[in-house]
Amino acid sequence: MLTFVALLVLMAFSGAVYWAARRRAGVIARGSSTPINSRPGHHGAYAAVWTAAPAALVLLLVGFFGDRVEESLVEARLPAVVRAMDAAERQIFLDDAISLARGQARSETLYAPEVQAALEASAAEVKVLEGRLHLFSLAAAAALALAGAVWGLSRIQAAFRAREGVERWIKGLLLACSVTAVFTTVGIVASLVWESWRFFQAVPLQAFLFGLEWDPQSAMYADQVVSEGAFGAIPLFAGTFLIMLIAMLVAAPVGLFAAIYLSEYASPRTRGLVKPLLEVLAGVPTVVYGFFAALTVGPLFRAGFNAIGAQLVGGPFNDLGL
Template sequence: MITWAALAALVLFSAVTYVLGRRRLTAQAGSRPHSRPGYHGAYVALWTAVPALLLLALHGGFAGRAEQALLRADTPAAVAQMTPAQQDVFFDDARAVARGAQRSETLYDPAAQAALAGKASEAQGIAQSMRLGTLALAALLAAGGFVFAYRRLTPEFRARNRVEGWIAGLLVACSVVAVLTTVGIVASLVFESARFFQSISPLDFLFGTTWDPQIAMRADQVAAKGAFGAVPLFAGTFLIMLIAMAVAAPVGLFSAIYLSEYAGGWTRAVVKPLLEILAGVPTVVYGFFAALTVGPLFRGFFNGIGEQMIGGPLNGLGLYLAQVQNQMALVAGAVMGIMLIPFVSSLSDDILNAVPQSLRDGSLAMGATRSETVKKVVLPAALPGIMGALLLAVSRAVGETMIVTMAAGLQAKTTLNPLDTVTTVTVQIVTLLTGDQEFDSPKTLSAFGLGLALFGVTLVLNVIALRIVQKYREQYD
């Protein structure tokens, strides 16, 4: 609560300093100023807010660790006899009691109970001291920043250059954060995957055809090593992705062509928002729709066909179709394709509208029809953007989890039959990391191996799409 009050006070004080900075330039008489009054006000407000804001952010991010380190600096004798895990629970309970929160249900002896009360009081004092010290230092930084910036304001001061320098620094910082986030994700995947591949051969993982990540609880169990062949998972992933793209790509692209090239203004104003509403539907709703509506509908359709074929020349196929269940790759892929239609349609429509009208006018002036213009001029010119839209849809399809879990099942199969139950890489990652897990067994670490392999496959798809875009773009630039 104090932190939010401090932020509100800092914002209010920065707004006041912005007004004071503008008025100082306005009140000064003399030659024409280098920068407008707004830049002078922004310069003062930045020096007032940014240093104090950084200090408050550091307090919010590291105050808890500093408090815990100070508590552990003087460990009571009753606590020193505990195991490291029990000590962690003890200090967490001390901090919880200091905050007035509910502590764990751990039973302590009288000596440990007295130590807990003492450490809770100490934690409360440390937290209060750190909070008050941070607020006082933040106030000093804000006041010092204001005085420093306010005294520099003169008509000749290049406030615009300084403010733009602050903005450039902010943009660089955001870029660095994005890059470091990517590097951190890849590094964590590589590190944990290396631990996994110390137990499981990479060749067995990449080319194995059996996925059964079970670790024996006892040494005499039969399935002591499990099976970690990822081929069935990638087969199910790409099967569902292909079905989804077979639905989303033509429907989304054709609807974008209609809205961009043929629809009138009123039709476009009504149809496009209706299509984009689908993008706001949660994936769990699509999962319910697949499990409760599309699945039974497809099962009834195929069961009816199979029953009519039983006893005929295709009796075996009829028996198979008569036993089709609700969960199948076709259901998950079809519903996922419906979910992806807004992505393909909206992005492709914007890309088609970005094609210069002069290209269309030139084609029509040469005697081409509207359909020929769309096929031979507009689509080739918009091909790079359309490929990007399709690639975005593919990435969304590969990463989808909820629809597959509810509509395709959890059985790992190496099959291209859309009527079979399959599973995907992302579903297995969620399954492996659900609940209390220990990150010392190949079963849990295999999730990181799957993540790294999926990252590599996605990277390859991006490179292929980029090469396709570069090849065709050269013809129309």
């Protein structure tokens, strides 16, 4: 919440810097005998970007990684009685300490008296660290915002290429977005490969490809005879092909008739309205439609058929034993 408020204040301050820089650049442009290199809006954007970007980066970094930093610092100072716990118990202890420091509900774990004392001490330490971290982030963001504003306003001159400076910031932002997308894809592929390798260490490949039963829940119960689980993929493949066949039987005639209508019978006005809508719908990933059907259409159908069933049970079919 504090980070969000700080970002709002930073946006307001950068907006004020933008208008101040734009006004100053306009005054210089009107008073200069030579044409100004960049428009006043470019000078305002240059000053606003230098004001907002470094400070916002600090706030976002603290917002994303502040909890991990606090947890690492607290974990490094844990007493010996807590260090003797295994990893899972120690993680629960840290989560309880953070929750206790923030006034949130903690787990129902019962601790020994010495561990309870360590928990209260760790919670107090989390409070102190959290306050210092927030103070540091706000001070650093304020200092960077003021320095950026002074820098941007001082660069306003008739010969300064403010437009190129703004474009460099935009190029850097686009480069960061593209690199993030690439690393996200690499991370997804690496995660899939790693988890698949672990899976096939426990389940033979031929059992997965040619097995006739899919019941992974049975692997959760070690005291049952079927504790190895059933990981045959044939039912998954068959279900996928069945759904694909049903979807094609429904979508192929509708799509074909819609294409024939738009190309042969629709008026230019109707075609100009419907064709972009269909292109937008075609560009939406099918998984989005699947989620929409599962979360919205499915419950509506279930409620409707349940209502019909209740009426049949209490209606004239009840005398027939139906």
